[in-house]
Structures are given as structure tokens and as C-alpha cells.
Amino acid sequence: MEVIYTGLRQTPEDIVEAAIQEDVDAIGLSSLSGAHMTLFPEVVRLLRKRKSGDIVVVGGGIIPEEDKAKLKRAGVKAVFGPGTSLSDIVSFFEKAGKGA
Amino acid sequence: MREPVPAKASRDSVRGLVESLLEGDKRSAGKLISLIEDDEPEAVEALARIYPHTGRAHVVGFTGPPGVGKSSLINRLVRTFRSRGKSVGVVAVDPTSPYTGGAVLGDRIRMADTGVDSGVFIRSMATRGHAGGLALATFDAVRVLDAMGSDLVFVETVGAGQSEVEIASRAHTTVVVEMPLTGDVVQTMKAGILEIGDVYVVNKVDLGNEDVLVANLKFQLETRDGWTPPIIRTAALEGRGIDDLAGAIDKHALYLDQSGGRHKRELARARLEILENVQRLLVHRVSEGSRSGRTFDKLAEDVATRRIDPHAAAGKLLRSGPATER
Amino acid sequence: MRDEDERKVLEKEWKRWEETTLRDALASHPERRKEFVTTSSRPVKRLYTPLDLAGKTEKDLGAPGEFPFTRGIHPTMYRGRLWTMRMFAGYGSAEDTNRRFKYLISHGETGLSVAFDMPTLYGYDTDEPEAKGEFGTCGVAVSSLEDMKILFRGIDVAGVSTSMTINSPASVIWAMYLVMAEDRGVAWTKLRGTIQNDILKEYQAQKEWIYPPEPSMRLVVDTFEFGSKQVPGWNTISISGYHIREAGATAAQELAFTLANGMEYVRWGIDRGLKVDDFAPRLSFFFNAHNDLFEELAKYRAARRIWAREMRDTFGAKSPRSWLLRFHSQTAGVSLTAQQPEINIVRTTIQALAAVLGGTQSLHTNAYDEAFQVPNEKAARIALRTQQILAHESGVANTVDPFGGSYFLEALTDELEADAYRYFDRIQDLGGVIPAIRKGFFQQEIANSAYRYQREVEDKERTIVGVNDYVVDEQTDVEPLRVTEAAFKAQVDRLRRLRRTRDAKKHARALDRLGKACEADDNTMPFILEAVRAKATLGEICDVMREVFGVWEEPLLY
Ligand code: B12
Ligand SMILES: Nc1nc2c(ncn2[C@@H]2O[C@H](COP(=O)(O)OP(=O)(O)OP(=O)(O)O)[C@@H](O)[C@H]2O)c(=O)[nH]1
Ligand SMILES: [Mg+2]
Numbered sequence: 001m002e003v004i005y006t007g008l009r010q011t012p013e014d015i016v017e018a019a020i021q022e023d024v025d026a027i028g029l030s031s032l033s034g035a036h037m038t039l040f041p042e043v044v045r046l047l048r049k050r051k052s053g054d055i056v057v058v059g060g061g062i063i064p065e066e067d068k069a070k071l072k073r074a075g076v077k078a079v080f081g082p083g084t085s086l087s088d089i090v091s092f093f094e095k096a097g098k099g100a
Numbered sequence: 101m102r103e104p105v106p107a108k109a110s111r112d113s114v115r116g117l118v119e120s121l122l123e124g125d126k127r128s129a130g131k132l133i134s135l136i137e138d139d140e141p142e143a144v145e146a147l148a149r150i151y152p153h154t155g156r157a158h159v160v161g162f163t164g165p166p167g168v169g170k171s172s173l174i175n176r177l178v179r180t181f182r183s184r185g186k187s188v189g190v191v192a193v194d195p196t197s198p199y200t201g202g203a204v205l206g207d208r209i210r211m212a213d214t215g216v217d218s219g220v221f222i223r224s225m226a227t228r229g230h231a232g233g234l235a236l237a238t239f240d241a242v243r244v245l246d247a248m249g250s251d252l253v254f255v256e257t258v259g260a261g262q263s264e265v266e267i268a269s270r271a272h273t274t275v276v277v278e279m280p281l282t283g284d285v286v287q288t289m290k291a292g293i294l295e296i297g298d299v300y301v302v303n304k305v306d307l308g309n310e311d312v313l314v315a316n317l318k319f320q321l322e323t324r325d326g327w328t329p330p331i332i333r334t335a336a337l338e339g340r341g342i343d344d345l346a347g348a349i350d351k352h353a354l355y356l357d358q359s360g361g362r363h364k365r366e367l368a369r370a371r372l373e374i375l376e377n378v379q380r381l382l383v384h385r386v387s388e389g390s391r392s393g394r395t396f397d398k399l400a401e402d403v404a405t406r407r408i409d410p411h412a413a414a415g416k417l418l419r420s421g422p423a424t425e426r
Numbered sequence: 427m428r429d430e431d432e433r434k435v436l437e438k439e440w441k442r443w444e445e446t447t448l449r450d451a452l453a454s455h456p457e458r459r460k461e462f463v464t465t466s467s468r469p470v471k472r473l474y475t476p477l478d479l480a481g482k483t484e485k486d487l488g489a490p491g492e493f494p495f496t497r498g499i500h501p502t503m504y505r506g507r508l509w510t511m512r513m514f515a516g517y518g519s520a521e522d523t524n525r526r527f528k529y530l531i532s533h534g535e536t537g538l539s540v541a542f543d544m545p546t547l548y549g550y551d552t553d554e555p556e557a558k559g560e561f562g563t564c565g566v567a568v569s570s571l572e573d574m575k576i577l578f579r580g581i582d583v584a585g586v587s588t589s590m591t592i593n594s595p596a597s598v599i600w601a602m603y604l605v606m607a608e609d610r611g612v613a614w615t616k617l618r619g620t621i622q623n624d625i626l627k628e629y630q631a632q633k634e635w636i637y638p639p640e641p642s643m644r645l646v647v648d649t650f651e652f653g654s655k656q657v658p659g660w661n662t663i664s665i666s667g668y669h670i671r672e673a674g675a676t677a678a679q680e681l682a683f684t685l686a687n688g689m690e691y692v693r694w695g696i697d698r699g700l701k702v703d704d705f706a707p708r709l710s711f712f713f714n715a716h717n718d719l720f721e722e723l724a725k726y727r728a729a730r731r732i733w734a735r736e737m738r739d740t741f742g743a744k745s746p747r748s749w750l751l752r753f754h755s756q757t758a759g760v761s762l763t764a765q766q767p768e769i770n771i772v773r774t775t776i777q778a779l780a781a782v783l784g785g786t787q788s789l790h791t792n793a794y795d796e797a798f799q800v801p802n803e804k805a806a807r808i809a810l811r812t813q814q815i816l817a818h819e820s821g822v823a824n825t826v827d828p829f830g831g832s833y834f835l836e837a838l839t840d841e842l843e844a845d846a847y848r849y850f851d852r853i854q855d856l857g858g859v860i861p862a863i864r865k866g867f868f869q870q871e872i873a874n875s876a877y878r879y880q881r882e883v884e885d886k887e888r889t890i891v892g893v894n895d896y897v898v899d900e901q902t903d904v905e906p907l908r909v910t911e912a913a914f915k916a917q918v919d920r921l922r923r924l925r926r927t928r929d930a931k932k933h934a935r936a937l938d939r940l941g942k943a944c945e946a947d948d949n950t951m952p953f954i955l956e957a958v959r960a961k962a963t964l965g966e967i968c969d970v971m972r973e974v975f976g977v978w979e980e981p982l983l984y
Pocket of ligand 3 (some may be wrong): 170171172
């Protein structure tokens with residue numbers, strides 16, 4: 001598995017651009033500041049606009065339970081909130097990797 | 101949600117990908133480079149389709165020890181060339197972690213300034229096992245960016261092992277980056293480094309202490325085929341010396357055109373790559389499970405038990421199967 | 427000579443114990459593990475004895491209220507006055523947070539502490555594109571003087587001290603507070619409070635920088651200079667180890683990096699031509715209160731001792747007030763878990779106890795819903811109650827430095843002090859604090875510690891209750907706290923109205939003069955105040971500075 005670290009404070013545009021150039025299978029977004037409802041769906045929207053809706057978007061951070069369903073409806077594949085165990089995250093990606 | 105994503109390439113035909121690439125589509129460029137990077141069977145076809153459309157870009161290789169500032173310099177140069185209306189591609193190679201087999205491809209963040217700019221394409225590649233050698237895959241990726249219409253393609257590799265020489269033998273212009281050491285140490289150049297550079301950069305001059313290094317380089321560098329490698333002082337973070345560096349690259353490109361050096365380099369590279377591809381094909385051929393793989397295993401057994409010698413075995417292997425098998 | 431003899435007797439006695447009582451005990455009851463370590467992975471011995479204090483003199487310890495203040499900065503400590511109970515609070519609009527302040531005061535808190543939202547922390551107005559989606563989620567949005575006025579509406583600013591967690595834009599936010607007081611007719615000399623204003627740890631840990639280090643440091647020194655003359659009751663900086671620790675540093679790193687930063691500010695102040703005794707008494711500190719009780723206590727005590735010595739002996743401060751390390755503390759958010767959130771109350775209690783036993787001047791206790799959101803009302807109240815129980819029921823506030831003289835604690839204090847000096851040397855070898863930041867030294871050191879700790883947890887070398895052991899499978903429910911769309915709209919309307927109705931000429935002139943002052947060497951504070959009076963917004967003022975100073979890019983780690 002390779003991780004492309006794009007640094008702090010990336011805009012959705014930067015993230016989508018990097019994902020396309022690096023031809024990634026998935027984008028992992030982390031937000032601890034509560035801006036997930038704006039930022040995560042925006043990434044999904046931009047990907048679709050660039051005909052790259054097949055790139056999987058997952059997110060984590062400080063995300064209230066009730067937002068998870070909304071994010072999934074907006075096209076975010078999986079959402080990991082506070083206290084997620086690392087093994088849950090790893091097994092998600094392993095499963096996704098096999099499906100690909 | 102939509103269906104899970106099937107294998108990367110099979111969904112888009114190689115032909116379709118190359119067609120969109122030639123129209124400048126970045127997603128296709130990204131996917132094609134993945135085919136090459138993952139050494140997928142479709143890569144051969146892709147490269148065959150792409151090849152006729154390459155040869156336009158000027159390819160600049162950057163090499164030097166870890167952390168000297170290669171990515172930072174490239175970041176600045178991209179901006180400089182962009183402001184002159186040139187489109188730029190970048191391929192950055194990062195060592196794969198020996199511990200996890202994964203890599204955190206950090207070069208990209210140094211180039212963050214280039215952000216969303218339609219005239220820039222940055223791709224990170226990991227050094228994990230490439231059958232035909234890292235350099236081959238890297239420069240195949242360069243071809244994709246060349247075909248997409250990049251005026252310049254920058255290649256960054258860490259100066260470790262043989263990679264400098266490999267870069268130098270493929271790039272049109274090789275930029276060797278060094279930085280002054282602090283303290284009272286005698287700074288010695290890595291063997292061979294003086295022969296490969298077309299341009300030498302002494303970066304991080306903002307930290308001082310660079311005069312000795314510059315003098316040292318000046319003393320040792322020689323004129324080859326009518327070209328004397330210039331030594332450029334830069335401070336990448338502040339953007340000092342970047343215009344000089346861009347100028348030196350332009351000048352070297354002009355020199356190659358006027359001296360016939362460009363064609364000479366292309367020829368040398370062609371020889372190299374043909375041989376490398378032969379090797380790659382062979383490696384594939386004997387890979388596990390193939391028919392020749394079984395022959396290979398048997399030959400290995402024979403050599404190990406001293407029934408035949410390795411030279412004879414190689415000859416047998418070469419004659420053993422269809423060359424087209426991958 | 428007598429000491430020598432005494433030592434020999436002691437050594438003999440403890441040797442005897444080891445070879446008899448201890449050996450027998452170990453033979454029948456082996457210990458639980460080979461090595462015992464603190465939260466920071468520092469090895470801890472089985473037993474500490476008078477031998478560990480050998481060579482130590484009363485001078486290292488001192489009496490409370492006397493140099494080197496190891497035992498505390500006041501002779502009577504909490505017998506005189508309890509620490510300030512200061513709850514970090516802020517969410518949504520200025521109105522929302524004003525309500526929360528009043529709630530906390532009505533429940534007995536004794537100082538205010540403002541948490542700002544992310545756009546404010548990075549110097550953007552609520553309606554700028556960079557602020558998208560971030561309004562009020564992490565703190566209160568303060569984009570202009572109008573917001574600041576609402577935030578403190580109905581609160582007696584001359585009677586309560588106010589701390590503001592703001593860094594890169596600190597001088598601008600402070601100017602808004604000062605103008606707010608001015609408009610109410612409260613003299614600046616009556617104001618008490620703190621701006622965090624600690625830019626160095628931003629590059630090292632929290633990462634809320636705007637400008638590069640040098641111009642940022644200049645802005646900080648501008649506030650030192652201005653404050654010492656015009657707002658003498660104000661702490662113009664709170665030199666913070668908290669964020670360094672929360673990012674994963676060890677106790678020793680927290681101690682060493684914070685004090686190294688502190689000394690760097692002193693150097694910059696002196697280089698500006700300020701007299702050390704004019705500004706040093708207004709330097710304050712901010713430390714973490716983590717789980718490992720004794721290690722934390724040792725950290726605070728070592729910090730006081732080092733600071734007093736360095737201020738007196740290295741920087742030549744004459745006034746004893748310059749030698750005092752006064753500090754705020756906050757319990758360790760990073761130790762609080764999403765799993766079984768109620769047990770966070772227990773963790774916080776232990777941590778708060780450490781801060782109190784360590785002689786803190788003021789304290790914030792985290793709420794049990796820490797891992798989910800900025801605290802809801804009830805969670806914040808319970809956290810405040812934790813402090814009140816410590817103050818009034820536990821008895822620990824009855825005497826000064828109750829653990830002073832403990833063999834273990836004194837040995838640990840010495841060890842941490844020695845570690846700090848080793849770090850000071852390394853930082854100096856790298857050319858000082860700012861060059862070390864450029865080289866990524868602090869960032870790398872912290873990352874290494876964080877990584878080691880995380881590994882120890884993953885490998886279950888460390889037990890974290892409810893996380894890697896004693897796990898229960900239950901749905902956690904904490905009552906969510908939500909920022910409303912209406913609050914956002916009201917804030918944006920207020921901003922737009924301000925921009926429409928202010929005197930455009932006056933506004934433009936003030937910003938222009940500020941830009942020129944930034945380019946020249948003038949103290950920026952008067953010009954920032956003028957811009958605030960002319961109704962310039964936070965984002966506008968920071969834009970002027972971004973233009974002049976540029977923005978900082980982070981060095982990359984390997
Ligand atoms: C440590 C910490 C800090 C440190 C950060 C140091 C550093 N450089 O790392 C410091 C002290 C600097 C800090 C500052 C602030 N913090 Co803080 N901080 C925390 C704290 C205590 C822990 C965060 C953490 O590192 N957790 C460890 C990681 C591993 O967990 P995690 O991020 O939750 O990730 C897990 C999952 O969410 C998931 N996940 C997360 N991302 C992703 C991504 C992918 C792709 C996947 C698959 C999974 C995944 O997997 C992880 C493993 O379980 C949390 C509270 C808490 N206990 O969680 C508050 C918290 C995040 N902070 C908060 C706030 C408000 C702030 C400030 C804004 C305060 C202020 N007003 O000044 C500042 C802003 C700083 C900044 N510039 O961003 C709030 C956020 C509130 C909200 N969103 O509603 C929190 C929740 C505390 C609180 N209750 O108020 N903070
Ligand atoms: N002082 C100074 N630091 C620099 C300069 N150029 C780069 N750096 C810093 O040196 C470090 C390494 O820079 P990079 O550009 O990532 O170097 P690199 O050669 O690409 O590194 P690798 O890809 O890991 O081999 C970063 O922290 C940069 O900020 C410079 O001119 N002066
Ligand atoms: Mg690099």
C-alpha cells in the first residue's frame with residue numbers, strides 16, 4: 001500500500017487534482033474541526049465532475065453519528081468516527097482492495 | 101453507490117486511454133502511468149501507441165543526496181517555466197520503505213505550490229520491484245507525460261546506488277544537486293558524480309559555507325564535448341538562483357540541439373532501452389507458472405547440481421520459448 | 427565529611443535490605459513486569475531512598491515563595507487564594523459563547539477563557555472562502571470589533587481575568603478586546619488577562635502559523651513592548667507546552683521545548699532593547715496535566731527551578747517577579763477516549779490533581795465528551811465540579827507542596843531538569859530555536875515520541891482502559907452540540923453590515939498606515955488598534971500583514 005501525503009490545509013480542488021494525477025484507488029479524508037459536511041461531499045462532487053467518480057472516498061475524524069448516514073448518501077463510501085480501532089480501518093481497506 | 105471498481109485498466113480500453121491522453125486528459129495519463137508502474141500486460145500496447153507521439157518534451161533529471169532540496173527546486177522551477185507559458189510534467193521517485201513495503205510519497209508536498217494548474221502534472225512513483233529496473237518504468241512514465249504535450253518533464257530520483265548514472269544516461273539534461281555541509285568537514289563528492297552532470301547546483305546557500313564546495317566543484321569539473329557544466333548557487337526556499345538555473349537548463353537544451361548532442365543521447369538511450377526490455381521480457385518469461393518458468397526451474401536445478409554451467413543454461417533458456425511470451 | 431559517613435551507613439543499610447528482605451520477597455513473589463515506566467516511557471526504579479537525594483541541598487528546593495521556587499511561587503499557595511478555575515469555552519456565534527460564559531460563571535468558575543473557531547485562529551473572516559464549513563465548530567468566530575463587543579456583553583471586564591487562545595492573529599484579537607474595553611470606558615490599566623501569542627510552538631506542534639518565524643516574532647515582541655507600558659496587568663504571552671505534549675511529546679520534551687521557547691522570547695525582547703525586568707514579569711506559561719501523577723509534578727517543579735535560575739543568572743533579571751514561572755494548566759485531552767466516555771471524568775480528576783499538587787495558578791479541566799465535540803453544557807459543568815471537589819473536599823489545598831521531599835518526586839524532578847538541559851544543548855548546537863524549527867528538529871522529536879507511544883498501545887505493552895483492555899460493546903451516547911445555520915447567517919449579516927456602514931476612507935487610511943508600519947520598524951500595536959477602531963476586520967488586517975510578511979511553508983519530515 002502506498003500513501004500519498006499531501007500535507008495540511010488542502011482544498012478539495014487540490015485533493016482531487018492530486019488523486020487524479022496519482023491515479024489512486026481511494027482518497028482518505030480526515031477532519032477534526034467539524035467541517036466534514038462541507039468538505040467531504042465537495043470532494044465527491046469534484047471527482048464526479050472530473051469523470052472520476054469511481055475513486056473511493058472515505059473519511060474520518062470528529063464526526064457525529066448522525067452525520068455518517070448523510071455523508072454516505074452524499075457518496076462517501078465509509079466514515080470512521082472517534083474511537084475507531086486501527087484494525088477496523090485496515091480491514092476495510094483490505095476488503096476494498098480485494099473487491100478491486 | 102455505484103459498483104465496486106473493477107481492475108484498473110480493463111474497464112477503459114488502452115486505445116481509448118491513449119486517445120484521451122493525446123487530447124491532454126489527466127485522468128488517462130494517471131491511469132496509463134499506473135499500468136506502467138504496476139507492470140500490467142496492457143503496458144506494452146500502451147507504450148506502443150504512445151511512442152510515436154513522444155520526443156517533443158525536453159527531459160531534465162534531478163539527482164542528489166536525500167534532502168538536498170531537489171523537490172523544493174523543482175517546485176520553484178515549475179513556477180518559473182509556467183510563468184513563461186510552458187507546460188511541465190514531473191515524475192518523482194521515492195524510496196519504498198524497507199520496513200513496510202509501502203511508501204509515503206512526500207515529494208508532492210514540496211511541490212504543493214503548483215496546486216491546481218492545468219499546465220502541471222505531478223506523479224510520484226515508488227521504487228518497489230520493477231522487473232526491468234526502476235529507470236525503465238520511470239522513463240516510460242515520462243513518455244506518457246511527453247505524449248500528453250508537456251514541454252518539459254522533470255524527473256527526481258534520490259541519489260543512491262546506481263540511480264544517478266541511470267538518470268544521466270536517459271535525461272536530456274542532468275542536474276546534480278549538492279549542498280554545503282556545516283562544520284569543519286572536508287566534503288567529498290560521491291564517485292562518478294562529476295562525470296554525469298550537465299548542470300551542478302549548490303543549494304541551501306542561505307545556510308552559508310558554500311564557497312568551498314563551489315570551488316571544489318569548479319576545480320574538478322571538466323569540459324566534455326564542448327560543454328562546461330555550470331555551477332549554480334540556489335536557495336530554493338527563498339527562490340534565489342532559480343532564474344539562473346532555468347537559464348542553464350535552457351542553454352543546455354540549445355547546446356544539445358546545435359551540437360547534435362540530442363540525437364546522440366537519444367541513440368544511446370535507445371540502445372540501453374532495447375537491452376533492458378530484452379531483460380524484462382526474459383524475466384517475465386521465466387516468471388512463476390509460465391511454461392518457460394518450468395524450464396527455468398529445471399535449468400536452475402541442473403546448474404545447482406553441477407550438471408551444466410550457468411552460461412550454457414542461459415543459452416538454453418534464450419532458445420527455449422517464444423520471445424513474445426510475457 | 428559527616429555527609430560521607432552518613433552516606434556509607436545508608437548504603438550499607440539499603441544493601442542489607444536488598445540482600446535479605448527484598449531478595450526473599452522476589453523469590454516468592456516475582457514482579458509483574460521486568461521494567462516499569464512512566465507515561466513518557468521513563469524507567470522507574472522499584473524504590474527511592476534517601477540515597478537518591480544525596481548531594482541535594484536545601485538551596486535546590488528552597489522555601490515556597492523563594493528562589494528557586496521549586497516548592498511554589500507563593501509562600502502560602504492555596505491557603506491564600508485558590509487557583510483560578512478557568513474553563514476553555516467557545517462555539518458558534520459571539521451570542522452563543524457569551525451565554526456559555528455566563529453559565530460557567532454562575533456555576534462558580536473564576537476566570538474566562540476564550541476558544542476561537544478555526545477561521546479566526548488562521549486570521550480569516552467568517553465569510554471568506556477559506557472559512558467554508560468551519561464557522562463556530564471549534565470555538566467562537568470573532569471577525570470584528572462588533573463580535574468582540576457581543577462576546578463580553580454583560581460581563582464585568584474589569585472584574586474578571588480573560589485568557590484568549592489565539593496565536594498568529596493574537597495582536598489583532600487583543601486590540602479588539604482593548605478597544606471593546608475602551609468603548610465601555612474601562613481603563614486599560616484595569617484589565618487583566620492573557621493572550622496565548624506563542625508562535626514558536628505553532629511551528630513545532632499546533633501548526634496554526636500564518637507568517638514566517640521572524641516577522642511573527644516581531645509581532646510578539648511588539649505586544650511585549652506595548653503591554654508593559656499600556657496594559658500592565660496583561661500577560662502578553664502564554665508560553666505553551668500543552669500543544670507540544672498533546673502532539674505526542676514526552677514530559678521532558680514538553681518541559682525542555684517550552685522553556686527553550688521561553689528563553690528565545692526573552693532574547694528577542696532584550697534584542698529589541700527592552701529591559702528584561704520590564705517585560706519578564708508578564709511572561710506566563712501553560713502546561714499539560716497528564717496521567718502520570720509524579721512525572722507531572724516533577725515537571726512543574728523542574729520548570730519553576732530552571733526558569734528562576736535562567737532568568738536570574740543567564741538573563742540578569744533583578745526583580746524577583748521576573749524569576750517566577752506562573753502557569754495555567756489543562757488536563758490531557760489526548761488521553762480521553764471515545765470508548766466509555768464517562769470514565770474520562772476519572773482520568774481528568776487524576777490529571778487535575780497533578781496540576782494542583784504541582785502548584786498551578788489556573789486550571790481548565792476537560793469534559794467527558796472531549797472525543798466527540800466541544801463540550802455540551804452538562805459535561806462542562808461536571809468538569810468544573812471536578813475542580814471544586816479538589817479545592818473544597820480533597821484537602822490537598824490545605825498545605826503547600828504536600829509531596830515536597832518525597833524521595834521519588836525529588837529524584838524525578840532532578841532527572842527532568844537534567845533532561846531539559848540536554849535538550850537545551852542540542853537546540854543550541856542546531857543554531858537556536860528558529861534554525862531548529864527550520865530543520866524540523868522539534869517536529870521530528872515529537873513525532874518519534876508519538877509513534878513510540880502509539881506502538882506501545884497497539885502492541886498492548888500499555889493498557890488503556892476501555893480501549894485495548896476492559897472493552898465493552900455499547901453504543902455511546904453523548905448529547906450533541908450543534909452550531910445553527912441561523913447563527914452563521916446572523917454572523918455573516920453582521921459582517922456585511924459592518925463593511926457597508928463603516929467610514930470607508932478612514933478604514934482604507936488605517937489599513938494603509940498599518941501596511942507601512944509593518945514594512946518599517948515601527949511597533950505595530952498602535953496601528954492595529956487604529957485599524958480596529960476604523961472597523962477593519964480580522965481578515966482584512968491579517969491580509970495586510972500577509973502581503974508584507976509573506977506566509978510560512980512547513981519543512982518536510984522524513
Ligand atoms: C490532540 C488534540 C489537539 C492537539 C493537536 C496536536 C497535534 N499537532 O497533533 C492541539 C492541542 C494542538 C489541539 C488544538 C486544537 N483542537 Co484539538 N484535540 C486533540 C484531541 C485531544 C485528540 C486528537 C487526536 O490526535 N486524536 C488521535 C487520533 C488518532 O484520533 P482521531 O483523529 O479521532 O482519528 C481516529 C478516527 O477519527 C479515525 N479517523 C480520523 N481521520 C481519519 C481518516 C481516515 C481516512 C480514516 C480511515 C479514519 C480516520 O481513525 C482514528 C483512529 O481511531 C481531540 C479530542 C480527542 N480526544 O479526540 C481534540 C479536538 C479534535 N480538538 C478540538 C479543538 C476545538 C481544537 C482547537 C480548535 C482548539 C481551539 N479553539 O484553539 C485547536 C485547533 C488546532 C488546529 N490548528 O487544528 C475539538 C474539535 C471539536 C469539534 N470538531 O467539534 C476536539 C474534538 C476536542 C474537543 N472536544 O473540543 N488539539
Ligand atoms: N535552508 C534551506 N533549506 C532548504 C532549501 N531547499 C530545501 N530545503 C529544505 O530541505 C529539506 C528537504 O528538501 P526537499 O526539497 O524535500 O529535498 P529533496 O532533495 O527533494 O529530498 P528527498 O526527495 O527526500 O531526497 C526541506 O525541509 C526543505 O525545506 C534551501 O535552499 N535552504
Ligand atoms: Mg524530494
